[in-house]
Amino acid sequence: MSQSADIIIIGAGIIGAACAHELARRGLRVLVLDAGRRAATAAGMGHLIVLDDNPAELALSQYSLQRWRDWGRDMPADCAYRQNGTLWLAANAEEMAVAEAKYQVLREQGLDCQLLGAAALQAAEPELSQTLHGALKVGGDGILYAPNAARWLLQHAQIELRMARVVEIDHRRVRLDDGAWLSAEVLILANGVYARELCPELPLQAKKGHLLITDRYPGRVNHTLVELGYVTSAHNASGPSVAANIQPRPTGQLLIGASRQFDSEAPEVEPWMLGKMLRRAVDYMPGLAGLNAIRAWTGLRAASPDGLPLLGEHPQRPGLWLAVGHEGLGVTTAPGSADLLVAQLFGETAPLAPDAYLPQRFLGVAAHA
């Protein structure tokens, strides 16, 4: 059978698109297959954010943010890229101490950040509750519209995007739902939560999230506003949880998150969860209660057990490379994920130490060593 391309990528979301972009830039012929199913790139917030729960997450998000800022100069307007910065909001003295600790960590990494007291926070974002104690501003963070950013990354003469659903992976080939087989030297699995269907041994758990967007109210919010409780409540809880996350879109709309559920993969909006999430956001921005919402929806984050993506060759399936498990941070870390994966593929020294992201940490060592 002749090869369909040098590389086949399954999934045209932001991760698959970033991988395709980097491989095409190196002159490879890339075939990207996408089933057109609802997935995280289309559902998510498009928040480009440095997170520092652990050194590997910080390294990957920091590296990727720099890449987005570079790409941001060339991206078309419909990608809606803005470097508007994140404000991590402290609701009490304890959270202000968390903000200060986070400030130290980020400053050591050379990140542009700043502590704001209550008055400075009020001046920066007058719509916020006056009871807040302050905030940490991270200036290099941004936002974009991820579906269009993915489309932009795929626009390359060496990349072919085909709408097709892969139903089986067998060595270096894939079977489509119409029965056709396609082959390539390298397959890259980048279809998020659906990767479990093709590769059941992957340790991915779906975490459902709700989002809501308002009508246009330009000028009310400048930064992306995230409560510091996000670190303590949403990230570490095992039950359903919410955290205030308010993002101003370039249209003047406000995108409101965030919720996390581990027990539901149903696409339906659940009013009790949405209500809980909105009440949390209103606690931080009281005026939100008087605005009109125009849409609410849900999405699934594909999370690995340690919250870091799996980036590298499957240890027991040579030729199958993994770029999955990005949880809620895939849009942020897409550029770094692609660079890490492609560097390994070419046997080069990666821009970051790849060890923390290798699939081996869950899937064991190579069977053919």
Place this chain on the structure above:
Amino acid sequence: MPELLLDGQPLKVDEGTTVAAALLLGGDGSSRTSVSGQRRAPFCGMGVCQECRVSTDGQRRLACQTLCRDGMRVESRP
């Protein structure tokens, strides 16, 4: 019969007329202008699609779910 002001112009409508119908009777049928400058009009007519957002007496409402009242000011522009 309620009389409203649609983009500054008086318009008499029958009792029970929705703002969406009034927009069609007295205007260009559109309720607002989008970010990209397009005129947008009612689509689903049942309060779901959110296309017919319109300003009535300074409040944003769905034109298809709002009945005309006497003295109501409806603004579809900009």
